[in-house]
Amino acid sequence: DTAVSQTPKYLVTQMGNDKSIKCEQNLGHDTMYWYKQDSKKFLKIMFSYNNKELIINETVPNRFSPKSPDKAHLNLHINSLELGDSAVYFCASSQGRGAGNTIYFGEGSWLTVV
């Protein structure tokens, strides 16, 4: 059983398209995240939701919109895709923010914009 699962794993799309990446966690966690890993493998947080409420919203273009229908799901929608959006997007989850609340990551979604 995959704890944090995201789909699709690979996505190749043209500039200007709109795409979504879905994420689900079965760990019973109340907090979920989206991280972006660029071509130099640098990881940076984009968004975080706690109990469906947006708690972290880093400086990302408005074309990126997260949606959390419930605690177990956090989807990422990207409008008008650009070449620079090509990256690996990681979904993650944790139980709150206290000590020992490890953040668990999904396998990643490799997005290539052509």
Added chain:
Amino acid sequence: AQSVTQLDSQVPVFEEAPVELRCNYSSSVSVYLFWYVQYPNQGLQLLLKYLSGSTLVKGINGFEAEFNKSQTSFHLRKPSVHISDTAEYFCAVRPQGDYKLSFGAGTTVTVRA
């Protein structure tokens, strides 16, 4: 604000040799410290974490790390590496009471026979 510096971007090492990956951090508040590993084309897996207590932390796959508060460091070590340890290793910090996990730039470990 906090930041993480991984001092080595690439570490080539021979099989069965020891390896040390260096990580320094800066933060105005107390933090929790983590090491994650990313195998080729895979997601991130937690190796170990320091929350409190003993400064020497043991993790999976024979890795350990030592927290040094005075030097604000959290170096990762393994006494004898295997080919399968070839991966990207990330040091990360999370301020206590905060949700945000900040990563270093990563260290690529390549183990050669």
